[in-house]
Amino acid sequence: MPKVLISDKMDPQAAKIFRERGVEVDEITGKTPEELIAIIGDYDGLAIRSSTKVTRAILAAAKNLKVVGRAGIGVDNVDIPAASAAGVVVMNTPFGNSITTAEHAIALMFALARDLPEADKSTQAGKWEKNRFMGVEMTSKTLGLIGAGNIGSIVADRALGLKMKVVAYDPFLTPERAKDMGVEKVELDQLLARADFITLHTPLTDQTRNILSAENLAKTKKGVRIVNCARGGLIDEAALKTGLDSGHIGGAALDVFVTEPAKESPLFGTPNFISTPHLGASTTEAQVNVAIQVAEQMADFLVAGGVTNALNMPSLSAEEAPKLKPYMALAEKLGSLIGQLEGDAIKSVAIEVEGAAAELNQKPITGAVLAGLMRVYSDTVNMVNAAPLAKERGLDVREVRHDREGDYHTLVRVTVKTDAGERSVAGTLFGNASPRLTEMFGIKVEADLSGAMLYIVNEDAPGFIGRLGTTLGEAGVNIGTFHLGRRDAGGEAVLLLSVDTAVEEPLLWTVCRLPGVKTVKALTF
Missing domain, CATH: 3.40.50.720 (NAD(P)-binding Rossmann-like Domain)
Structure with missing residues (x-):
């Protein structure tokens, strides 16, 4: 459990x-x-x-x-x-908590527009300073969204309901999506110059850190009101205080700070500044x-095995997982095979799917191929760390999906590029469940990939199989299964043997010296 x-x-x-x-x-x-x-x-x-x-x-x-x-x-x-x-x-x-955070941003916009915290404090102190608190309407004002993802799009929808005009800066926002949202896609400098209110809805990354820097705050419209319910660090807090003190910034409301919990801050006590203790998600x-x-x-x-909302691997629903499991097993075996045979020589890898495999989510299949391929470098590799490890080693990874019908109801092919050229292996599923190798370096070979195996490339000549069997038998190695493929009679042949015990290096050298042998490699699956 x-x-x-x-x-x-x-x-x-x-x-x-x-x-x-x-x-x-x-x-x-x-x-x-x-x-x-x-x-x-x-x-x-x-x-x-x-x-x-x-x-x-x-x-x-x-x-x-x-x-x-x-x-x-x-x-x-x-x-x-x-x-x-x-x-x-x-x-x-x-x-x-998207709706909750968006609603908090809208609430802070209202609070800034009508100076509600100070008006409340003044009234409860027994004052009646009706003329002191002259607010602004939000209707017809321009809201600038920095970030138009889940939360930003909800804020935009609510702002449009308030009859505001919404402009948005987000490098990932497509023109089509902007049109669907009812917002105008703009560059950051345009947003800063036009917005009466600015709300931030981006993660904190190297690209977004201090996106409202002193330089960018100076580009804003005089009297702008700024709300941040996203992440501390998106705004230069010292520059924000300077802007508030000078009157260039009309008001600011922060739910998040660079350092949290924010027990002290230069912003505290600044006129026209509102703060809340990271309440964006704080609703029942x-x-x-x-x-x-x-x-x-x-x-x-x-x-x-379902993967939802993962930040470091492809998503895979719980419904998809059982269906994809045999395909991922096949993909991992193919990746492992070519990784063990080619190793450090690999410069790039292409994963092709056709037939039934082409109708499925290809990302987990790709991840499984990389997990198998990268296992030659680490025994702790899996679908999570395989892609970063491949990137670290400079491997170019490409996915190809074919609609064509082939010889098999489903096929996965893995092709790697080395200095010597391209090499590929391919496999299918028997009975929609059992992974089976079908092709190896252009030679048709049907084989199960499991346990300890021996890979041999040799000249197709009479007597070779007998000599190989005798050599392994004299060394006490029992052959489990025997898979043979060749290009042409008398040409190059490929042997894949499953053996009951791993073949040690001295025996590999003995096999390598048999007449006609070109390559010998011990494999493990």
Whole structure:
């Protein structure tokens, strides 16, 4: 039974769902990093919110860990490169608190427009300063969205309902999507010059850090009001204070800060500044939603192999997983075969699918090929870390999908390029379940790939098989299965033998010296 640790406070529905799905779960919260390191080795999954920091040290201690699930959107508390290197899937729940965060951004826009916090404070102090609090209407104003993804699109929809004009800067926003959203796609400088209100809805990356820098804040329209419910670090906080003090920025509302919890900040006490303690996802509905979603996603992965909202591997639904499993087994064997035979000589790899395989999600098939191929470099490689490892080694990876019908109802072909040229292997599924090699370097060979095997390229000549059998028999090696293919009679032939025991190097050299032998290689599957 898979075992999951919930290390941050989470709605009880999460633990309930884990248990209903056949996953053992412990709820142990508030642990120090050292305490977490001491216990994490017992768990297959780690469910977190924002408090637990999943560092390289914690991942190094998590020998059995397969998945980290973040109940929420932001994963800046997870070392994703280290998780990928360790073969650990990292998931989040990008939709569970989208509405809640968008509504909080809209609420802060209203609060800025009408100076609600100060008006409330003044009124409760017994003052009646009706003329002091002169606000602005939001109708007909221009809202500038920096980031138009899940949350940004909801904010845009609500703003359009308020009769605002919406412009959006997002490098990933297509013109078609912008049209569907009812927004105008613009460049950042255009947005800064035109927006009466600016809201930020992007993750914190090297590209977005301080996207509202001192230089960019100086480009904004005088009197602009700025809202950030996304991530601290998107705004230069010192420059923001300068803009507020000078009056160039009409108001700012931050739900997030560079350092959290933000117990002190130069911005505190600044006129026209509103702050909340990272409340974007803090509604009853959102807390329940993200807890349910992270538990369902992690349970699907641990029990059925489904991968949803993963940040470091392709998605694979729980419904797809059983159907794709035999294809992924075939793909991994083909990758392993060509990886063991070509190794460091490989410069690029192409994965082609046709027939039934072409109708499926190809990303997991590609991941399985890379996992098999990269296994010659690491015995801990899997579908999570195979792609980064391939990239690290400079391999160019290409996917090809064919609609044509071939000799087999389904076919997966893996072609690698080396300095010596292209080499390919191909395979199919027998009975839609059993992986079978069908072609090797242009030679038709039908073979199961399993256990210890011996790969031999030789000249097709009478008596060779007898000499080989005698040599292996005298060394005490029993042949399990025998698979032979050749280009032409008397030409080059390929032998794949399954053997009951691995063939050691001295015996390989003996086989290599047999007349007609060109290549000998021991394989393991």
